[in-house]
Amino acid sequence: MIVGVIGKPNTGKTTFFNAATLSHAPMASYPFTTINPNVGIAYLRVDCVHKELGVKDNPVNSICINGTRLIPVELVDVAGLVPDAWKGRGLGNKFLDDVRRADALIHVVDASGGTDEEGRIVALGTHDPLLDVDFIEREFDLWLLQIVKRDWQRISRTAEAGTEKISSMIAERLSGLSITEKQIIESMDALKLIREKPTLWTEEDLFNLCRSIRNTSKPMIIAANKADLSTSAKNIERLKVKKRLVIPCAAEAELLLRRATEKGLVEYIPGDSSFRIVNPDKLTSEQKKAFDLVNDKVFKAYGNTGVQQIINSAYFDLLKSIVVYPVEDEKKLSDKTGRVLPDAYVMREGSTARDLAYKIHTDLGEGFLYAIDAKKGTRLSADYILEDKDVIKIVSTAKRG
Ligand SMILES: Nc1nc2c(ncn2[C@@H]2O[C@H](COP(=O)(O)OP(=O)(O)OP(=O)(O)O)[C@@H](O)[C@H]2O)c(=O)[nH]1
Ligand SMILES: [Mg+2]
Known part of the structure; x- marks a missing residue:
């Protein structure tokens, strides 16, 4: 299983990825910082079974900190997506190619409304992040549609002649995208598309089919990022209206804490609802200020940074995983x-x-x-x-x- 981090440029995808995987991929406040995908190992956080069994464990493939088991999972961060990417705009199809293997997606949204739909910086609160949710999903669907439509006349006729099933031909078209024929059949049935008559399916039918296939094969969670900024709270509430799984997120704060943990400055297990400064006297006044801000704008406001909760939710809520x-x-x-x-x-x-x-x-x-x-x-x-x-x-x- 692999989870992809997607979104328009400059929303904090790589910051999220670096925080989750403790990597050092380049991040910057302009669009298209990321070109080639970053692949890394993030961790799921669960209560370790050793507690209920009353034994002391000695993990090999994972880590156990005071009864919290951290289990490695794969995460991929890709280039930002701009409107009409499916036609090749921006880094276009490359983005979509890089995320094809993903079984679920984390859509990192700039909840502060401080970047336009191309990822350029604008005044805080002036861009509506709800628009981003729609356009990203649409780009994905149009990209799928483009693949399915390639050679559609021949495919649909062959299916109607009864030589081959339409579902298996679509599955073949979408091979390598981590999409199963079963998911395709379920989508066709849900939309009441007549399997024996694909030549009668309209363009709209095909688009809806792609949307439904995407919904089941690439379930999505929204990481409402930059939650620390003043304009985010209102937008996070508004995002929830979209009937998607939405979790407030402060990727930059998480990155700060994880790097500080590495250096021994703080005690913090990813996903914790607080952190402890090991030796306050040793901090510079700038460091103190940064930790105070994280405490006020993130932990007091939202309970945690959201990064770990989002990774867990991708695996447990979207992908229905067990350990x-x-x-x-x-x-x-x-x-x-x-x-x-x-x-x-x-x-x-x-x-x-x-x-x-x-x-x-x-x-x-x-x-x-x-x-x-x-x-x-x-x-x-x-x-x-x-x-x-x-x-x-x-x-x-x-x-x-
Ligand atoms: N305030 C705030 N800024 C953030 C947060 N996360 C990321 N940023 C900033 O957002 C900008 C973009 O970060 P990146 O991680 O490079 O964004 P990206 O989505 O990977 O961008 P591209 O690779 O260009 O698509 C940087 O200036 C980050 O510091 C956050 O939680 N809060
Ligand atoms: Mg990036």
Whole structure:
């Protein structure tokens, strides 16, 4: 699973990305700072299962800080999108190409209204961010439409002649975009498009189909960024009217805190609702001022910076993920070197014990015999549907390398 960070230029996408991944990709207050995509590792924040099991853990693929497990997930930050990008304007199709693999999207909006639709700086509060939500979604849909429409006459006729299904031909067109044929069929049915008669579908039908496919295959959350600025609060309330998942966000504040944590200046776990300055006497007056501002404009106003909440929400609310802990020794809850609860895997709801085996290693999946629920000590079959916080041992004919 991979989550993409999108939006018009200059909204703070790279700032969000750097904060979430502790990277150092270039950020600046002008449009098109980012050209090539930045790919990095962000973390999901969950309560670690070790607490309820009453053991001490020793993570390998993730981190555990005082019962908070941080699990790595992939994040990609791409170039800004301007109106008519689908036709190639700005960095155009490149943006869309770079985000094709994403399973969900974080739309970073400049909630302060201080940048126009091309990302140029304007007086605070003079641009309406609600317009950005519409245009970004529309660009995406028009881009999809352009791909689906390519060769449409031939495709629709072939489908009508009964040689091949229209859904599989559209799926083929959209291959590499992390869109499944099942999602396409669901969208066609929801729109009551007659599968056997695609030559009768209008341009509007096709546009609506693309919109519906995008909605299911690339669910979106709105990061209402620059929440620290004075004009943002009102716009954040207005954004909620759009019936999207909206979370206030202060990417710059999060970045400041994470960098300060790295340097040992503050104690802060991403997602916390406060931070602690380790040694106030050691701060310069400028640093003090910056932390005071973050406290006032972000933590007191919104409770947290929103960055961690947005990443969690993308994985748990949009992608319906669960966290599963595979172990090799179901008694000691460890791997074979004795590390307790070494790994935490993020999986889609509905995944089975066999899916987990395959995720660990193809050989383990192929040689799957049964699984063991390490909490209950019971045997599980291949098609057992995993639950959040399951601790699972896979028994397989294949030995793990
Ligand atoms: N006030 C405020 N400014 C922010 C925040 N996040 C980002 N910015 C500023 O917004 C500007 C743009 O930041 P970037 O992260 O480069 O934006 P981007 O969306 O990646 O821009 P492009 O790559 O050009 O599309 C910079 O001047 C940041 O300092 C925030 O939370 N609050
Ligand atoms: Mg950028």
